[in-house]
Amino acid sequence: MSMLGNILRSLSSLIYGDGCIICGDHTHKGMHSICTKCRLEIPLTHFYSKEDNPVKERFDGFVAVEHASAMFFYVTNSRWQGLVHRFKYSGKWQIAYSMGRWYGSLLKESGLYADIDVIVPVPLHPIKILKRGYNQSRYIAEGMAKEMGVKVDARSVRRLRNNPSQARNTATARWANVESLFGVRRTEALRAKHILVVDDVLTTGATITSCIQAIKAALPDCRVSVAALSTTIRRERM
Numbered sequence: 001m002s003m004l005g006n007i008l009r010s011l012s013s014l015i016y017g018d019g020c021i022i023c024g025d026h027t028h029k030g031m032h033s034i035c036t037k038c039r040l041e042i043p044l045t046h047f048y049s050k051e052d053n054p055v056k057e058r059f060d061g062f063v064a065v066e067h068a069s070a071m072f073f074y075v076t077n078s079r080w081q082g083l084v085h086r087f088k089y090s091g092k093w094q095i096a097y098s099m100g101r102w103y104g105s106l107l108k109e110s111g112l113y114a115d116i117d118v119i120v121p122v123p124l125h126p127i128k129i130l131k132r133g134y135n136q137s138r139y140i141a142e143g144m145a146k147e148m149g150v151k152v153d154a155r156s157v158r159r160l161r162n163n164p165s166q167a168r169n170t171a172t173a174r175w176a177n178v179e180s181l182f183g184v185r186r187t188e189a190l191r192a193k194h195i196l197v198v199d200d201v202l203t204t205g206a207t208i209t210s211c212i213q214a215i216k217a218a219l220p221d222c223r224v225s226v227a228a229l230s231t232t233i234r235r236e237r238m
């Protein structure tokens, strides 16, 4: 961007506040710092309003879930991938929170998630939190909780191993990599609850499955649903 462009943008930030968290635009007023144009263009899955959908099917045969969905399709080299990268790798946790609020309002509208008691973000290992400064899924969960009127529990479930990033692993390696990755330490807080497990990107579902298996092993009387902010799982059955 030219120097003049930068100056104009800085001036408009001063006058109108920060622009859209996705595109930076100041002119299309929207909700939760996301402009109307981005709200119209984001590739929403609409899985959250369907009982049966490709994300829910992904868990069939592995672990029992009540409901499962993702908010938008994670499209490689798109601004939607850029959006996830900014809150995951560039310190922009506010984006995770704003997107969480939007997703929370969609889940509320859907009605399927009305009896959720508590939201549990998929935990990161403490070493990764030290490096990144925060758990992005925690901010997504906090945003959702605000809209859904429930609490976040980010203490009861913990990550036992600091496993390497899954991004470059094959599907088989991912499943081997996540065995006994999580543990539950405060079972009283979650007993007999309907728990919504929240993650940022759902690919194979291996990490979330491992997390749910740990929860169900410690708390056989609880029910679990899944809400990922984005997914690589497409519309067609796989």
Ligand SMILES: [Zn+2]
Residues within 6 Å of the ligand: 020, 021, 022, 023, 024, 025, 034, 035, 036, 037, 038, 039
């Ligand atoms: Zn925008």
